[in-house]
Amino acid sequence: MAEKAKILIIGAGKCGRALVELFSKIEKITIIGVVDFNQDAPGIKLAKALNIPTAVDYREFMNRAGLSCIFNSTGKAQIEEELMLSKPAGVEVLGGCSVNLIQELIEEREKVEQQLKGLAERRDNVVDNIGVGAIPINPKMETPDFNKQIKKDEDLGKKDKIIESIIQNSAVATFVINSQHKVLYWNVACEELTGTKAKDLLGTSDHWKAFYSYQRPCVADIVIDNSFVDLDKFYKVYQGSTLIPNGLHAEDWYPKLGGRDRYIVFDAAPIYDTEGKLIAAIETLQDITERKKAEDELKKAYTRLKEMQNQVIQAEKLNTIGQLASGVAHEVRNPLGIILQGVNYLENKIPVKEGDISETLTMLKDSVKRADKIINTLLDFSRFTNLDLRPEDINSILESSLSLVKIKFESKNIDIIPEIKKDVPKVLADRNKLEQVFVNIFLNAIQAMPEGGNITIRSYGKKLEGIENGTSRREEGYFMIGEKVVVVEIEDTGVGIPEENLKKVFEPFFTTKGSTGGVGLGLSVTKNIIHMHRGIIYAESRFGQGAKVTVILKIAE
Amino acid sequence: MDRKRILVIDDEENFTKLIKWNLEKTGKYEIRVENSGLLGFSATKEFKPHLILLDISMPDMDGSEVAFQLKCDEDTKDIPIVFLTAVAKKEEVEANSGIIGGHPFIAKPVELEQLIDVIERNVY
Ligand SMILES: Nc1ncnc2c1ncn2[C@@H]1O[C@H](COP(=O)(O)OP(=O)(O)O)[C@@H](O)[C@H]1O
Ligand SMILES: [Mg+2]
Numbered sequence: 282m283a284e285k286a287k288i289l290i291i292g293a294g295k296c297g298r299a300l301v302e303l304f305s306k307i308e309k310i311t312i313i314g315v316v317d318f319n320q321d322a323p324g325i326k327l328a329k330a331l332n333i334p335t336a337v338d339y340r341e342f343m344n345r346a347g348l349s350c351i352f353n354s355t356g357k358a359q360i361e362e363e364l365m366l367s368k369p370a371g372v373e374v375l376g377g378c379s380v381n382l383i384q385e386l387i388e389e390r391e392k393v394e395q396q397l398k399g400l401a402e403r404r405d406n407v408v409d410n411i412g413v414g415a416i417p418i419n420p421k422m423e424t425p426d427f428n429k430q431i432k433k434d435e436d437l438g439k440k441d442k443i444i445e446s447i448i449q450n451s452a453v454a455t456f457v458i459n460s461q462h463k464v465l466y467w468n469v470a471c472e473e474l475t476g477t478k479a480k481d482l483l484g485t486s487d488h489w490k491a492f493y494s495y496q497r498p499c500v501a502d503i504v505i506d507n508s509f510v511d512l513d514k515f516y517k518v519y520q521g522s523t524l525i526p527n528g529l530h531a532e533d534w535y536p537k538l539g540g541r542d543r544y545i546v547f548d549a550a551p552i553y554d555t556e557g558k559l560i561a562a563i564e565t566l567q568d569i570t571e572r573k574k575a576e577d578e579l580k581k582a583y584t585r586l587k588e589m590q591n592q593v594i595q596a597e598k599l600n601t602i603g604q605l606a607s608g609v610a611h612e613v614r615n616p617l618g619i620i621l622q623g624v625n626y627l628e629n630k631i632p633v634k635e636g637d638i639s640e641t642l643t644m645l646k647d648s649v650k651r652a653d654k655i656i657n658t659l660l661d662f663s664r665f666t667n668l669d670l671r672p673e674d675i676n677s678i679l680e681s682s683l684s685l686v687k688i689k690f691e692s693k694n695i696d697i698i699p700e701i702k703k704d705v706p707k708v709l710a711d712r713n714k715l716e717q718v719f720v721n722i723f724l725n726a727i728q729a730m731p732e733g734g735n736i737t738i739r740s741y742g743k744k745l746e747g748i749e750n751g752t753s754r755r756e757e758g759y760f761m762i763g764e765k766v767v768v769v770e771i772e773d774t775g776v777g778i779p780e781e782n783l784k785k786v787f788e789p790f791f792t793t794k795g796s797t798g799g800v801g802l803g804l805s806v807t808k809n810i811i812h813m814h815r816g817i818i819y820a821e822s823r824f825g826q827g828a829k830v831t832v833i834l835k836i837a838e
Numbered sequence: 839m840d841r842k843r844i845l846v847i848d849d850e851e852n853f854t855k856l857i858k859w860n861l862e863k864t865g866k867y868e869i870r871v872e873n874s875g876l877l878g879f880s881a882t883k884e885f886k887p888h889l890i891l892l893d894i895s896m897p898d899m900d901g902s903e904v905a906f907q908l909k910c911d912e913d914t915k916d917i918p919i920v921f922l923t924a925v926a927k928k929e930e931v932e933a934n935s936g937i938i939g940g941h942p943f944i945a946k947p948v949e950l951e952q953l954i955d956v957i958e959r960n961v962y
Contacts, residue, residue: 607925610924610925611895611924611925613924614924614925614945614946614947615850615853615924615946617946617947618850618853618924618946618947618948619850619852619853619856620947621947621948621949622853622856622857622860622947622948622950623856625856625860625949625950625951626856626859626860626863629860629863629950649947653947660925
């Protein structure tokens, strides 16, 4: 068997506890630890009961060999960022919404399992010798033996009316097969979901036709045969039921099921007779297509965001080399300039070119040029020479940046207020780089509002009237008064930036988030990208009342 | 013909000294040198140069700041400025047709011949 996947769960609240419960039952997964500063948290209690190690600080588990995935159920973005930066290479960090989604799925399944159990109990009261799973059996009442019934097709009509109506009227798509894999029940919800009629299936073993184009087992068949090997062949996602012994859970995509693509969750449970003999299996089907799609979208956005964070770090490394290179360039080229002027001076001083003197001067000049070339190569390494500039719609860039950080603000209490002008002129921009800019600005705004708040996004075109507050002289040179520009403002209602820091926030490694893992690179990269676009960026704030970041960009002619 | 007045503002004293010698030797220019942005700025009003050679990175007041101040002043706003810098690449200068922030631009180290060429194209 393949090696077990080792996971770490951070946060042991309601969601963390659900994760512990879920993963502790999956054979292929080992929980190496559960972490919460509150050692009375429900997940910690459960972990202790299950003999899973617990701790107050996740660092205790971080460098365990074989750790493959960390679930952050704390919902705290700061912890997530801290994890992203400190995790060993190759370890996945799942957090925020992906974890919430898992919990939602668990709750949803519990509901269905409750329903199933309720169904079983009700049936148990009316039918004496049929039990679902481990439910005890009452031997007094008349026995509708499924196998006997099925042996004679004409007996089908005499199936117990009560069971039939319970199954038939359930809103959950449900079918039942007997131990010979013949269909006993196929309810209305099931007809609706699969588009296959009960009358075409009852008494046959053709139920696979409702789902597949070739003959293969459904989860109910697997439960009947009690053959839980090779399930990988049939399902990408499956696991033993967490509620019913010998039950099975699976899920998958089904193209064109009942007329459209659906993501279906299957649950099957065995049904035993009085002697404990397996006589049938019940299978329920749930269409969770919409949720699955939303989940996939989120996962995609999450992956993009992670990529982006890596890019930021990468860009900053280049940027540091860049600053080093310009420092070296300055220090070396100035003396080179003096030498070259000195050589020029001597050339003019010696009107009659004497052989060896003029040869010496040429050697000096060649050497200056060689040194200069080396500096040039160094600068080459450091410059983002490959901006991919195209005319772009700033609103669509804002929109896609926003969707990348959606996960972050949706879990907090943050409202987005768009004040976007429709007919903003196109800007000349590198789309990916600008997305990085706005993602950084949005993340900062979100982090500045731990208790929630508003982010107002404005975009508009205007004629540049004068020098904007807080721009540097260098930026001043990028524009002419009267030039048409596009302005983007992102304003939050967070903690704000004290006056003395308004310029500093753009310096590399300036951060006030030391304790929560801020590295202070976001805005310095952001400013660099804006300068590469020959644009302006500055911050304004009244401390305690939120901050506003303004970006001014050239329009595409 | 009158010699053109050129103001050289650069904090590298050896550089400005040699530039002064070299340019004056041509007989076409009258050179004044200042080794700080601040002094260069105040010298402009009294020297009334036909052109300013302006280093970008200087400790007290950097070249772009000086240029900005000059642009704000009615008396000096029309004086052509040629930036000098050690940190731009030659290709970048060319890619911008030798213009950054609205001003022509020379990367150090520069040959006398090229320097004179740029001055001649911008002085009036
Ligand atoms: N919207 C904002 N509200 C308040 N402070 C901010 C905001 N954006 C940036 N800052 C301040 O600027 C600093 C630097 O930001 P940044 O460069 O993105 O690095 P980091 O977010 O890693 O700290 C932050 O630590 C914070 O103090
Ligand atoms: Mg940041």
